[in-house]
Amino acid sequence: MHTAIQVENLTRVFNQRGKAPFHALRGVSFDVSYGEIFGLLGPNGAGKTTTIKIMSTLLLPTSGSVAVAGFDVEKDYARVRPLISLISGGETSGYGILTVEEQLWMFSQFYGMETPVARSRIEEYLKVVGMWDSRRQQMNRLSTGMRQKVNLVRGLVTDPKVLFLDEPTLGVDVEASVIIRSIVRDWVQGKPERSVILTTHYMAEADELCSRVAIINHGLILANAAPSQLKQDLDSRAHYEITVDRLDGEQLGLITAFMGEGNDLVLGADKVTNSPMLVAHLMHESDIARLIAALAGQGATLEYMRKLEPTLEDAFLKMVGRRFEDEEAVSPVS
């Protein structure tokens, strides 16, 4: 079997006292294969966390079905639970009074692991995240980054088939984020029957880690494809930023006419050097050669040039209509 998760026509309605029912999910369908890191992207209240909570057996769907490793999360939840782990960003789970290794051992026992096996895996993963020397520190004395590394180890020690990562690098410094991403990637590649479901606010993180992402908004999946595909679908034109030593409006008009219809040129100024800067949106990649020749024909010398690649955030913005940072929480389980 190659499908780690199968979500079909999933809906979830929250009844709120004195308010209209909130439709968190309105018919969501997707599947995740083993070996995949699958991203769920969406603004607050889009339905990401609700989806994760249903997949991880914490919440019942209103309708539709979810199967994890072939087991229905509603009826066979007891068979799903040994196969999954959930790690949330900024979580303060566990007991501050315990040491790092005591805390990890305690959670391993909740999965019925034999103590020697658990201790061996704890050692292995604490060394991977660079926290073996901190194993005897009490949890309440750890920094946010260290705490999140411990949470990651907690999720991995039980060797789940499906790992749910809900904003795993939230509030974590750059160095710890890099380590966490690297470990997640290596972990998935470590065995064929492993997969990760990731929700994140960091587009670059999703772009770097995920083989596929689903963009979700208002409880609906708007797109489900590889990040590269989503970016490609965004715009087929080639975009360049070119700084030259001199170029005026009249020369720009001549070059625009020379380039022909469909090629847009916008003249501005470089923020650092104040030199003329041309932003070119070209129909074809090959048109860049003609543009450089046209600039040279006008006596402009090239100072700097770079290709502008569309980002996953651009794709998100186009589909959702707003950036993550523009959001406000609207869902009861965001």
Added chain:
Amino acid sequence: MKKQFLLFLRTLNARAYVRIFGQMREATWVVASVLGGFFTMATYIYLYRTLGTGSEFSGLVVLGGFMTPFFLNVLWGVATQLYWEKEMGNLELMLVSPAPLSAFLVGLSVGGAMHTMLRSLAVLFFGIAVFKVEFTVLHLPLALLVFLVTLFSMYGLGIVFSSLFLYHGRDAWRTADLVMEPTNVLSGSYFPARFLGVGLLGIAALIPTTLGLDALRQLLVPSFTAKVLDWRWESLILIGLGLVFAFIASWALRSVEYKARRDARLTLRWQ
């Protein structure tokens, strides 16, 4: 089946570990709770001595001082615990794990009882040493048995309440605060429960401490005569209560988990 049993035991052991060893690290709290129990006990002993009552009253107060920490542990350490686990973010992880909720609760009951035992023994020791209270050891094995039966029933009640607390959240928390003193009075910690009268005793008998303490006083305080029922009957009632609580707790935990998943209550803090 064996795998499930081992999972239950391992979860129980791990959760009990936190209670026994984790809380030992909070030395100031341990000392404060022992001193608090001792001073409450001392107040009642001095009160009885001032009133010129018999020496058996000092004995029943010391036994009350010994049992009270268990009652407080049941109320604040078991009944409210699932609610606190939810607030700390642990409950989600407990539920996502394959371990049953009952294993966590039995674990924290066992751990809580063992941890409380140390504090209670300290209170008992100081009571005996400072106030020269005498107990008979003739029936010590029977007293131990009655004590264990009382704990079984008390912690069973705590597990029943934990489901209610989880589902009703802060409302239940406030209720616990509200009922703590009345139930403390009804359990007759520092006076013979018989003086409550038949009507109140009917209610008080549902609190396992009431009959448990009365039975222990009969077995350990030689001159204690103000019993409610014979200790044998009280022990049987406690066993019955414990079994009923265990049955209700098992049903309530399953029911509350289902309702919580249905209503999203496990996923929302501050509810």
